[in-house]
Amino acid sequence: MSLANACLTCGACCASYRVSFYWGEATGAPEGYVPSELTESFHPHLLCMQGTNQKNPRCVALEGEIGQQVSCSIYANRPSPCREFSISENGSNPYCDKARAKYGLSQLIPVQEVA
């Protein structure tokens, strides 16, 4: 499987961590873009995606089945932590690896192209 497509059959990070970000990223702020109705207050200056601030997190915007086929319903307007979260390659992002392991998914190792 190509690493580029691995997230489409994963989604584990969207159901493993609290996704919090500065309130100004949400549409309640003048320059905001993350739909406010999918967020909740977490701290005086922070919001989080609904569903992620709980014991068994799952972002409200995550669609599909983890480990099968998933998509983000607000992909173009997802908050900064989602944009900054990188897919792991040979262990480069332990948070990705840890999330995948939680759902029984293996660490990602790029397939070498054969000339």
Ligand code: SF4
């Ligand atoms: S846990 Fe890693 S592979 Fe899975 S969706 Fe998140 S970034 Fe992609």
Ligand code: SF4
């Ligand atoms: S906003 Fe989208 S990318 Fe971010 S945690 Fe939710 S489903 Fe995942």
